[in-house]
Amino acid sequence: MPIVEEARAKVNLALHVIGLRPDGYHDLDMLVAFADIGDSVTLAASDTDGFVIDGPMAGGLSADADNLVLRALRGFRELTGRTEPLSIRLTKRLPVASGIGGGSADAAATLRGLCRLYALSANDPALAELALSLGADVPMCLAGRPARVAGIGERIAPTRGQLSFGLLLVNPGVGVSTPAVFKALARRDNPPLPSLPAFDDVERLSAFLTDATRNDLEAPARDISPVIGDVLEALARQPETKLARMSGSGATCFGLFGDMAAAARAGERLMADHPGWWIEPATAAF
Numbered sequence: 001m002p003i004v005e006e007a008r009a010k011v012n013l014a015l016h017v018i019g020l021r022p023d024g025y026h027d028l029d030m031l032v033a034f035a036d037i038g039d040s041v042t043l044a045a046s047d048t049d050g051f052v053i054d055g056p057m058a059g060g061l062s063a064d065a066d067n068l069v070l071r072a073l074r075g076f077r078e079l080t081g082r083t084e085p086l087s088i089r090l091t092k093r094l095p096v097a098s099g100i101g102g103g104s105a106d107a108a109a110t111l112r113g114l115c116r117l118y119a120l121s122a123n124d125p126a127l128a129e130l131a132l133s134l135g136a137d138v139p140m141c142l143a144g145r146p147a148r149v150a151g152i153g154e155r156i157a158p159t160r161g162q163l164s165f166g167l168l169l170v171n172p173g174v175g176v177s178t179p180a181v182f183k184a185l186a187r188r189d190n191p192p193l194p195s196l197p198a199f200d201d202v203e204r205l206s207a208f209l210t211d212a213t214r215n216d217l218e219a220p221a222r223d224i225s226p227v228i229g230d231v232l233e234a235l236a237r238q239p240e241t242k243l244a245r246m247s248g249s250g251a252t253c254f255g256l257f258g259d260m261a262a263a264a265r266a267g268e269r270l271m272a273d274h275p276g277w278w279i280e281p282a283t284a285a286f
Contacts, residue, residue, distance in 0.1 A: 001044075003117050007109035008038035009094055010101030010141055011167060011254055011284060012247045014213035020188045021152070025136070029192040030149045031213065032140055035167055035282035039092050039102060041069065041109040043117055046087035053090045060096035060175075068107040068134060075130045076114045086117075095278050097175035099248030104137035111142055128154075146286045148196065161285045165202045166263035168255040169247075170235060170270065171278040172227045178249040184220035202258050205286060206242035209256070221250035228253065234274065238266040252278075259283075 011033050019027035039055070051070060053063050061067065069090050077083050088110070094102040111131060115122040122142065131138040136153035145158045194212050199205040222228045228251050235244035235255040243256040257263040263281040271279050 003043045003113045005041045005043075005109035005113040005116070006038055007041055007094075007102070007105035007141070008144065009035040009169065009282070010105060010137060010248075011035055011169070012099070012215060013209055013245070013256075013286065014193060015215045015217060015248065016193055016213070017182075017185060017188055017190055017216040018192045025152045026182060026188060027151060028149070028153065030153075031147075031193065031196075031209075031286070032149050033146045033167075033284040033286050034144055035100075035169065035284045037093065037169070037280055037282045039090060039094055039106055039109070041106060041113055042089040042091070043110070043113045044087045046085045049085050050087045051090070052088075053092055055090075055092040057092040057095055058090075061090075061092055068103045068138075069110045071134055072107040072110040072130075072138075073114070075134065076111060079126055079130055080118070080120065082114075082118055095171045095173075095175075095252065097177070098171050098252040099176065099246065099250045100169065100252045101137045101141055101248065104135050105141045107131070107134050107138050108141035108144070111138075112144075146284070148193065159196070159286055160198075163199045163202065163205060164259075164283055164285045165205065166257035166260045167282045167284050168235065168238075168257065168263040168267050168270070169252055169278075169280045169282060170231050170254070171252040172225075172231050172274075173276055173278065174225050174227060174251050176221055176225050176228075176250040180224060181217050181221045181249040184223060185216065186219070190216050199286060202242065202256070206256055209243050209245070215246050217249045218246040221246060225251055227251070231277070234270060235266075238269065240266060
């Protein structure tokens with residue numbers, strides 16, 4: 001029986017760059033939520049290994065050995081010794097290189113699926129180390145829970161996850177290089193996030209995000225790709241938007257809404273004005 005794992009979009013509600021480490025990585029302080037849309041990874045026993053990519057965004061990816069799904073499979077096999085042939089299908093719905101963790105979420109879904117297939121624990125510390133070796137976003141995607149995330153992405157403190165809200169994810173159809181965005185940062189020693197209050201409603205969450213947090217990568221990403229500014233302005237103009245912000249290193253931006261219905265209404269208006277943009281309403285929790 002095939003195993004199907006969802007690779008949900010990771011959304012950075014806030015991203016503070018608070019330091020540069022001796023190894024060249026940046027210390028971050030982030031608030032992360034996961035939307036109820038994303039890619040999916042299907043694994044099944046097979047006579048020979050096989051890997052295919054389909055879905056509306058499949059054209060942006062190569063099924064070569066460098067794909068994060070195959071790298072996750074190789075790492076898992078080295079860790080566990082399980083080398084039975086597998087057929088893997090990645091159904092790609094999220095834009096590539098878009099700041100919402102698509103490749104990292106795919107790798108994490110592969111690891112979770114492999115654990116289910118072989119009845120192993122996904123909470124093994126060795127699996128978390130493997131996830132981090134695949135990329136800084138993979139451990140938080142492996143956990144798949146709203147969280148405050150620190151370090152390079154390895155220190156994960158889950159939040160209650162009881163407050164649901166609407167999101168409108170918008171990508172203008174451009175990819176942005178994460179290394180280029182970090183290189184263009186004006187400063188790397190920004191203040192960290194303040195202590196998190198209890199969020200009883202969406203108004204309080206949006207007020208906190210607006211008044212006390214930011215995405216330090218937004219300004220350099222807009223310099224590299226000015227269309228990001230157009231997306232943010234279009235989102236901010238929607239009558240029910242509570243916050244418009246870029247996720248990760250871009251170019252995907254999000255609007256925060258009270259619920260899915262409000263996000264969907266805004267999405268219909270934006271699709272009419274910008275038919276070339278990728279626009280998806282979703283729900284998330286924090």
